[in-house]
Amino acid sequence: MDRAMKSSNAIRSWEITSETNYLNRRQFLRETGLVAGAGIASVVLPGRLLADVRDLETVPGPYSTDEKPNSWQDITTYNNFYEFGTGKEDPYQNAQAFVTRPWTVKVSGECDQPGDYHYEDIVSPHTLEDRVYRHRCVEAWSMVVPWVGFPLGDLLKRFSPNSDAKYVRFKTLYDPKQMPGQRRRVLNWPYVEGLTIHEAMHPLTLMVVGIYGRTLPNQNGAPLRLVMPWKYGFKGIKSIVEIEFTRRQPRNSWQISAPREYGFYANVNPEVDHPRWSQARERRIGGGLFAAKQPTLMFNGYADQVAQLYAGLDLRKHF
Ligand code: MTE
Numbered sequence: 001m002d003r004a005m006k007s008s009n010a011i012r013s014w015e016i017t018s019e020t021n022y023l024n025r026r027q028f029l030r031e032t033g034l035v036a037g038a039g040i041a042s043v044v045l046p047g048r049l050l051a052d053v054r055d056l057e058t059v060p061g062p063y064s065t066d067e068k069p070n071s072w073q074d075i076t077t078y079n080n081f082y083e084f085g086t087g088k089e090d091p092y093q094n095a096q097a098f099v100t101r102p103w104t105v106k107v108s109g110e111c112d113q114p115g116d117y118h119y120e121d122i123v124s125p126h127t128l129e130d131r132v133y134r135h136r137c138v139e140a141w142s143m144v145v146p147w148v149g150f151p152l153g154d155l156l157k158r159f160s161p162n163s164d165a166k167y168v169r170f171k172t173l174y175d176p177k178q179m180p181g182q183r184r185r186v187l188n189w190p191y192v193e194g195l196t197i198h199e200a201m202h203p204l205t206l207m208v209v210g211i212y213g214r215t216l217p218n219q220n221g222a223p224l225r226l227v228m229p230w231k232y233g234f235k236g237i238k239s240i241v242e243i244e245f246t247r248r249q250p251r252n253s254w255q256i257s258a259p260r261e262y263g264f265y266a267n268v269n270p271e272v273d274h275p276r277w278s279q280a281r282e283r284r285i286g287g288g289l290f291a292a293k294q295p296t297l298m299f300n301g302y303a304d305q306v307a308q309l310y311a312g313l314d315l316r317k318h319f
Contacts, residue, residue, distance in 0.1 A: 019072040022146060022212040026130075056148050056210045061129030063204055063229075063305065069132055070143040072212055074286045079219045080137065081238055082186055083172065083179035090181075091219035098178055100223040100239070109169075109245035112160035119223055123209055125158075126150035130213065131206060133229035136268050136300045138254075140293075142282040147227055148210030153201035156243075161197065165245035168200040169193070170226065173241045187253050193226070193237035194250030194264065196309075204229060204305055208236075230302040232266045263319040267310065268300035272319050 069075075081091035084098075103119040128148050136142045156168065174190035176182040182189045199205060206227045209216055216222040221238025228235050234254050244250075254262035261275050270280040281293040299306050310318075 016072065018212050018214050023069075025213070055215060056128055056213055058128045058130040058148050058210075058213060061131035063302075064130070064132040065134055065144060065301070067132070067134065067144045069146045069212075070286050074143060075145055075211055076217045076219060078143075078285055080233065081181075081219055081221065083181045083189075083191065083239070084219065085181050086186060094180055095218035098218040098222070098239075100218065103223050103241075105224070105240060106242045107159050107244075108242070110162050110165035110247065111245045112162060113158065122155060122207075122224065123150075126154055128209065129206075133206075133227060134300050134302075135227075135229065135233055136282060136296065138232040138234055138262070138266070138274065138279075140277060140279065140282050140296075141285050142296075143285045145227075146212050147206060147208045148213060148216075149206035149208035149227065151203050152205045152207045152226065153203065155207055156200055159243075159245070161245045164247050165197055167246045167249055168195050168197060169242075169244040169246050169250035170195075170237045170240050171242035171244075172237055173239050188256050190241075191237060191253045192250065192256075193235055193252045194246075195228070195235075196249075197245075198309055199228065202228075202306060202309065204302060230267055230299040230306045232268060234262070235266050265310070265315075265318050267306075267315065267319075268296060268298070269315055269319065270296040270298060272316055 077092045078088045079091040080088070081095065084091040084094040101119065104116050105119070105122055106116050108114045128150055130146060130148055132144060132146045134142060135145045170193045172191035173179070174182065176189075195205070208221070208225050208227045209223065211217065211220060216225065221236070224240045225238040226236050226240070235252070249264060252262070252264065252266075254266075255264060268279075273279050280296055282296045283293050284291065297303075
């Protein structure tokens with residue numbers, strides 16, 4: 001990484017270009033009727049356009065919101081990734097030299113195909129999809145992000161989980177040499193996260209490898225991170241190196257550090273406040289300093305897709 005480019009406001013020209021091209025491409029897909037929604041198998045685009053527009057081959061995924069995505073700059077310079085510091089710009093500043101290849105994910109626990117899988121083994125059999133999701137942080141800010149990824153469930157099925165696999169536990173890399181934030185005990189390292197097997201298999205749950213049609217920037221969790229758009233952003237564990245199928249409910253890093261404030265489910269819920277602040281409204285990043293906060297939607301607007309996962313569960317108790 002060129003040091004000169006690291007000053008906090010220096011946005012490289014290709015970063016802007018990638019966003020413009022991405023939006024043009026979506027418009028092109030819409031105008032030509034190529035965005036047919038769920039179930040579309042593949043899209044053939046004219047070669048020249050394709051080469052200009054993206055470095056990840058994607059097809060339009062289902063469930064995208066029509067809301068305007070945040071800019072590349074917002075999405076890649078305002079981050080939470082405590083391994084690289086606790087300030088919002090720290091991950092952008094400190095993660096540029098982070099080495100993400102080769103990358104191996106260890107799969108273990110209640111499954112018939114445990115083992116060490118290379119990044120390429122994990123990603124290449126899957127069709128990458130473009131999905132624009134609302135992204136709501138527990139701190140009451142939100143963004144709209146055009147992720148690139150594939151359904152986590154499609155990957156998990158390849159490891160043949162057995163009937164005792166009730167939960168899935170994920171772990172981030174532990175490498176204090178590369179991750180300066182891990183030299184301080186702000187959290188109990190390495191970062192861990194957990195989902196029920198049904199949440200993990202839900203088609204909205206994405207294993208993400210990119211943004212705006214480009215490879216995932218380090219500060220956003222390269223090379224592999226989770227995104228569950230109906231949950232608070234902290235569930236989206238970054239730079240994953242372990243996947244374990246478990247019988248018992250695993251705890252996540254925020255729950256371990258502050259169990260009264262953060263639960264296992266962490267579903268976006270405007271009716272249940274965080275003990276120290278309201279969760280009813282959110283500030284959309286990029287809207288300007290004086291923009292009004294907007295009401296937060298139950299399950300971040302994905303209730304039709306996911307509410308049945310929690311039928312009968314008291315969401316005040318299971319926050
Ligand atoms: N994953 C790891 N390993 N370390 C972290 O500090 N922060 C979480 C989550 N994943 C975090 C993490 C939090 S609090 C949020 S809000 C999201 O990442 C932020 O994702 P983004 O930076 O792509 O917006």
